[in-house]
Amino acid sequence: MGRLKLFIPLAVFVVMSGFLMRGLQLDPQALPSALIDKPIPEFSLPVLGAAPATMVSRQAVIGEVALFNVWATWCASCRVEHPYLTQLAARGIPIYGINYKDNDRDALQWLQDLGDPYRLNIVDAEGSLGLDLGVYGAPETYVVDANGLIRYRHVGVVNEQVWTEILEPIVRELRREGSA
Amino acid sequence: MSRRYLLLCLLLLVAPVQAVIESYDFADEEMRERYRLLSAELRCPKCQNQNIADSNAPIAADLRAQLHEQLHAGRSNDEIVEYMVDRYGEFVLYRPRWNQVTMVLWLAPVILLGLALWVLLASIRNRKAGAASVALSEAEQQRLQALLADTDNGASQDPQQGSSND
Numbered sequence: 001m002g003r004l005k006l007f008i009p010l011a012v013f014v015v016m017s018g019f020l021m022r023g024l025q026l027d028p029q030a031l032p033s034a035l036i037d038k039p040i041p042e043f044s045l046p047v048l049g050a051a052p053a054t055m056v057s058r059q060a061v062i063g064e065v066a067l068f069n070v071w072a073t074w075c076a077s078c079r080v081e082h083p084y085l086t087q088l089a090a091r092g093i094p095i096y097g098i099n100y101k102d103n104d105r106d107a108l109q110w111l112q113d114l115g116d117p118y119r120l121n122i123v124d125a126e127g128s129l130g131l132d133l134g135v136y137g138a139p140e141t142y143v144v145d146a147n148g149l150i151r152y153r154h155v156g157v158v159n160e161q162v163w164t165e166i167l168e169p170i171v172r173e174l175r176r177e178g179s180a
Numbered sequence: 181m182s183r184r185y186l187l188l189c190l191l192l193l194v195a196p197v198q199a200v201i202e203s204y205d206f207a208d209e210e211m212r213e214r215y216r217l218l219s220a221e222l223r224c225p226k227c228q229n230q231n232i233a234d235s236n237a238p239i240a241a242d243l244r245a246q247l248h249e250q251l252h253a254g255r256s257n258d259e260i261v262e263y264m265v266d267r268y269g270e271f272v273l274y275r276p277r278w279n280q281v282t283m284v285l286w287l288a289p290v291i292l293l294g295l296a297l298w299v300l301l302a303s304i305r306n307r308k309a310g311a312a313s314v315a316l317s318e319a320e321q322q323r324l325q326a327l328l329a330d331t332d333n334g335a336s337q338d339p340q341q342g343s344s345n346d
Binding site: 028029031032033034035101127131132133134135136137 | 226228238242246265266267268269270271
């Protein structure tokens with residue numbers, strides 16, 4: 001017993017190392033959304049580029065598995081992910097844009113210059129929908145199922161790796177779920 | 181000269197000021213105090229080691245505006261905290277609430293302190309027990325004296341002889 005006691009510091013060290021090793025692999029910036037498995041909040045907001053006073057609400061954008069991408073022209077990372085979103089849209093992935101705290105003129109210019117991967121863009125100039133979604137920095141991408149429930153949130157750029165390793169499996173699973 | 185020195189010292193003593201950019205009006209001092217308290221306890225989701233009072237991230241400004249608005253709307257502290265947690269998760273609370281997940285967080289210091297006390301007491305007890313066992317019995321005392329006398333008499337003697345009476 002006395003001999004075993006000598007190993008206590010080693011055991012403590014091993015346990016601590018275990019926790020610290022795990023800590024190295026965690027990204028402290030990646031917060032789970034508080035809205036996982038909850039419905040997209042209700043909203044009634046203008047559509048980018050549509051006639052004035054054309055409002056869109058939650059009901060109009062749900063019904064199939066889709067991505068909701070929070071973006072803005074002031075957001076540099078959004079420019080980085082934009083070409084990849086365009087590719088995804090070309091492959092038939094429905095993407096809705098939430099144009100977050102931006103101005104319409106810049107946003108329309110951006111879509112004209114860089115291409116438009118979005119089904120439609122919800123204008124969230126005040127950031128009210130963003131606040132309800134718990135957005136804390138663009139870009140953020142939400143995977144929403146056919147019932148309008150938020151199933152996953154990705155904070156940061158969506159690229160080939162993020163899509164194939166994280167988002168695509170979720171989208172595939174949700175589609176299977178929906179058709180079953 | 182010394183007066184100038186004093187002045188310099190006084191300048192160095194100016195307390196660090198926590199300042200936000202906007203200025204808000206409050207109905208009364210109590211509301212101002214609640215604003216101060218809540219904005220110090222809510223954590224900025226973007227700049228993760230700052231509270232929203234402290235951070236100049238746009239999201240922190242939004243949350244301050246939201247906080248101010250809700251205080252004016254007459255919401256209670258709990259309602260406001262609930263509103264923030266619904267959107268940003270438990271993460272926004274610098275003082276986490278008591279539930280199954282945060283239980284570990286709240287209890288860990290108490291448990292660790294208990295553990296440390298236990299180790300301390302055990303080691304003190306051990307040391308006392310150790311000190312007691314160092315004391316020699318009557319027979320051992322006599323033998324020690326004999327051995328000491330032995331070496332005093334013949335330091336140059338064959339060591340074999342000394343160990344033979346073991």
